[in-house]
Amino acid sequence: MSSNYKLGITKPFPCNYLPEQEERLLIAVDEILHERDHYGWLMQQGFRRSGNDIYRPHCIACHACQSLRVLVQDFIPSKSQKRLLKRNERFNVKLSKEVKESYYPLYEQYINTIHSDGSMFPASKEQFQSFTDNEITQQHYIEIWHDEVLISVAITDDIPNALSAVYTFYHPNYRKHGLGVYSILQQIEITSQLKRQFLYLGYQIEGCSKMNYKNRYFPHQILAENQWQTVNK
Template identity: 45%
Template sequence: MNSTPLRVGITPSHTCSYLPDQYEQLIVLMDENYRTATGYELLLQAGFRRSGNDVYRPHCTQCSACQSLRINAAEFEPSRKQRRVLHKNSDISWQLNDTDKPVYYALYERYINQRHADGSMYPPSYSQYKQFLLSDWLKPVFIEFYHGEKLIAVAVTDVTPHSLSAMYTFYDPEYEARSLGTYAILTQLQLTLRMGRTYLYLGYQVDGCRKMNYKSGYLPHERLENKVWKKYGITTD
């Protein structure tokens, strides 16, 4: 990617949604040739991320807090806390679906209303849900989590030739105590191996943002720093 020109645009500077004392700008992909699963995987390797049909990357001149993070699924070692989450949810079943369902939005709406009423996605709407999670050029898969016959969570996941990318997970707020966000990532790591892929991309790690720094707890992992993927640590209990 370093030697391949891309057609991109750049957004105006605005207040950062992760670090309120900073300003952010985004590079937005304008090159239609990369709107494929293969092209998107190259962009993931270069620190880009999908939101709906758009692909973007932070381009902040005064800050480098946003670091792309990925996990080599074969190297991952769950911590004691993560093993407890797996045990706690041993009665949960999951399955894959490749098409959107109306029940997903109903669950998403309840999740945003009760868990993120202070965030930029509130109030939720179906058009906002589609513009955020769905794509015309890259169809995600939906990991459905069931407690008995009840759908309690959905993890929207992009699939590329050699990797998976965790887009977003939403769940029934009544099951908050089960740490379903963590359980979804652990399941996506299992799915990465099952599908013969190498990496699970988790988006941006932001050390100074409480809502975004949870990703650092999955070890070992790699972060993109100065265009180089750097490995971080082994799991510690």
């Protein structure tokens, strides 16, 4: 694809992940980029989306944010991941392509219970819609059920040759079941079933405890110095 597209750069602002750091974003401004094929190409360059905004960290003195994607066709779960899959065998996984009314109450309970000390508290429908509403690409909603109870939803973008994890929320009563990890394992499985090559997990940030969990799925690739580098266990 051509690289002659209109991009913008934000002014520096306080970093959301690393204390005492400033953050700056490169924004895909050109409207032609706001569709599935171009977005897939942008993700190969380290971009992600928030709602209809497509961005990439573009900080002057920091390169802590590294885009990470799992090589799903070669993925081998670790011993702890295998144990988690075994422990959660009773759960059922379903795939939906549309938002259901049952999603928001679960999301609200998740934010207001588990993230009551975070910037997203209190939950709102407008906030929820920022994850589910976009004009760029279609989405899959990976549901996890315990009998008749919906306990988790993973919002996942569908892009060429890949899926991209957007946001996962789950029932607070099931926190001990490791539903965050379990949802990623299910996203990997579904990506493989769809015969895609990658599952994008967003930015791995070693210095941030909330953002340094994504490098536990092998093999994966990180984007460093504009090159995808494969990391085997």
